[in-house]
Amino acid sequence: MSFSSNCIYRMQNPILNYAWGSKDAIQKMYGIANPEGKPQAEIWMGAHPTGCSALIDEQGETLRLDAFIKQDAAAILGDAQTNFGELPYLFKVLAAAEPLSIQVHPDKANSEAGFAAENAAGVPLTAAHRNFKDPNHKPELVYALTPYRAMNGFREFAEIVALIKDLALPALQTEIDAFCLQPTDSTLKALFAASLRLQGDIRRETVATLLATAQQRQDEAAFAEVLRLAGFYPEDMGLFAPLLLNVITLQPGEAMFLYARTPHAYLQGVGLEAMASSDNVLRAGLTPKHMDIDALLANVDFVAKPASELLMRPMVLGPVSDYPIPVEDFSFTLVNLTQNLLESETSTALILFCVNGHAGITANGKTLTLQAGESCFVPAAVGGFAVSGEGQLVQIGSR
Numbered sequence: 152m153s154f155s156s157n158c159i160y161r162m163q164n165p166i167l168n169y170a171w172g173s174k175d176a177i178q179k180m181y182g183i184a185n186p187e188g189k190p191q192a193e194i195w196m197g198a199h200p201t202g203c204s205a206l207i208d209e210q211g212e213t214l215r216l217d218a219f220i221k222q223d224a225a226a227i228l229g230d231a232q233t234n235f236g237e238l239p240y241l242f243k244v245l246a247a248a249e250p251l252s253i254q255v256h257p258d259k260a261n262s263e264a265g266f267a268a269e270n271a272a273g274v275p276l277t278a279a280h281r282n283f284k285d286p287n288h289k290p291e292l293v294y295a296l297t298p299y300r301a302m303n304g305f306r307e308f309a310e311i312v313a314l315i316k317d318l319a320l321p322a323l324q325t326e327i328d329a330f331c332l333q334p335t336d337s338t339l340k341a342l343f344a345a346s347l348r349l350q351g352d353i354r355r356e357t358v359a360t361l362l363a364t365a366q367q368r369q370d371e372a373a374f375a376e377v378l379r380l381a382g383f384y385p386e387d388m389g390l391f392a393p394l395l396l397n398v399i400t401l402q403p404g405e406a407m408f409l410y411a412r413t414p415h416a417y418l419q420g421v422g423l424e425a426m427a428s429s430d431n432v433l434r435a436g437l438t439p440k441h442m443d444i445d446a447l448l449a450n451v452d453f454v455a456k457p458a459s460e461l462l463m464r465p466m467v468l469g470p471v472s473d474y475p476i477p478v479e480d481f482s483f484t485l486v487n488l489t490q491n492l493l494e495s496e497t498s499t500a501l502i503l504f505c506v507n508g509h510a511g512i513t514a515n516g517k518t519l520t521l522q523a524g525e526s527c528f529v530p531a532a533v534g535g536f537a538v539s540g541e542g543q544l545v546q547i548g549s550r
Contacts, residue, residue: 154214156226156532159514160206162502163213164526167193167202173248176421180296181244181524190248196502196526196547197241199428201284206528216528229531230499231549240481242502242547243424244524245293250380250418252438253302253389253396256289257450258411262431265446280441282433289429290478291409292463294485294545295401296506299420302396304413304456308334314373314394318364322349322357336453339395343453346391347435347444358386373398380418380437389436392416397458406463406474406483412452423506425547427480479550488540495536501529501548508542 154160166183172192178185185191195202198217205213216238224232231239257265265283274281293299305311316331326342349357362381365374376393384390396414401407401422409415414435433447434440465472470487486493488510503512505521512519512527514536519527521544529536538544 154206154208154219154222156223156530157515158208158517158530159512159519159533159536160208160219160528161519161521162196162216162526162528163205163207164194164196165202165204166191167195169193171247171249171251173246173421176246176248176297177244177524180246180421183524191246193246193424194244195241196243196504197428198238199241199430201430204528219528223532226532227530228500229497231531234479234549237428238500239287239428239479239549240502240547241426241428242481242504242526242545243426244296244421245417245424246421247417247419249383250437251416252432252440253392253414253416253435255414255433255435255447255451256291256409256411256429257283257431257433259288261450262286262288262429265431280443282431282443282446284430285428287427287429287431288411288478288480289427289431290411290476290480291424291426292406292474292476292481292483293401293409293417294406294423294425294483295403295420296423297403297421299401299405299422300398300418301401301407301416301420302392302398302418303407303409303415303461304397305339305395305454306397307455307457308339311339311395314371318361320357320360322353339453340448340451343395343435343451344444344448346388347442347447349388354388355386358388358390361390384437387437389416389438392436397456397461399458399461401462406465407461408463408477410477412450413456414451423504423545425476425481425483427478476550482546482548482550484546486538486544486546488538488542488544490539490541492537492539495538495546496534497529497536497548498531498534499548500531501546503527503529503538504545504547505540506543506545508540510538510540510542510544513537513539 172190
């Protein structure tokens with residue numbers, strides 16, 4: 152079997168069947184069979200060990216992407232090898248039928264320290280209580296393919312005060328009153344931490360009181376969201392989160408960036424997700440999984456992110472929309488395809504994904520055709536290539 156660094160290869164990508172995934176969204180959108188009716192949550196494209204893609208050559212032979220990269224990392228990764236020593240990004244199609252957990256991704260320094268500490272302590276990578284699966288950070292961009300509901304970042308403090316100042320939650324009253332009197336990062340941290348630490352009967356009573364209030368105030372969007380989430384997690388203190396976090400619906404074609412150290416949750420919809428190659432997640436509610444509250448609090452910035460600033464605006468040049476990603480690990484470029492060839496050059500490894508329609512990618516005299524939902528890997532050594540077709544193509548690379 153011979154896979155050359157000078158050729159483009161179709162990708163074979165794993166589907167991860169998390170419980171919150173949709174059983175039919177990916178099948179309807181991209182025709183990917185689901186004979187067992189499992190929740191198809193995420194399609195992974197990249198070399199991350201949790202879900203590594205494979206490459207397919209013209210004879211139908213396959214080779215894992217990580218094994219291909221090891222053949223000649225310098226030629227295959229190009230600038231990515233020089234700057235990162237690995238393929239630094241991961242690309243996904245995400246289809247959420249139910250809310251994902253509220254989560255925070257640690258920054259690079261804390262990821263490196265936490266990963267080393269858990270390795271030194273002998274915590275297995277597969278352990279349910281493991282916080283750091285790798286030494287990398289996980290900033291993300293999400294691009295909506297359908298209406299895409301999410302929470303992202305803390306509301307402006309005045310908004311939080313307006314939502315919680317009349318709440319009567321005895322177990323949290325001290326922290327609520329302190330924040331409303333003096334809304335600062337420290338009083339917000341104390342309130343956030345106290346809500347997560349409630350246990351047993353006190354937590355159940357607090358949630359019940361919160362839901363009773365939400366019924367009375369359900370004409371307010373934040374309380375309506377509390378009630379929606381209660382349909383999935385009826386006794387979870389994550390139900391307090393919509394009063395603290397921005398709740399946003401991206402329309403198809405809209406995108407937002409999710410920074411490290413920022414609480415967020417995807418609630419419903421299908422989207423594209425580009426990120427640094429990491430699987431580090433610290434959970435903050437809406438989950439039965441392990442929550443390390445001390446580690447979480449050490450990895451959150453308690454600062455407001457106004458909802459008006461969440462949308463990411465691309466830089467548009469003709470058919471190409473380039474999103475201004477504020478990290479070097481990955482780029483996200485959307486190409487509106489026409490029958491005219493668009494010439495491109497690259498000095499780093501790329502993943503090309505056909506969002507809709509069809510795309511032809513030509514390099515070194517050979518053309519690979521992608522249908523909607525299909526992707527290909529472009530080694531850096533290919534250098535120049537051209538794309539054409541009808542529809543949309545996303546290009547992911549390192550910056």
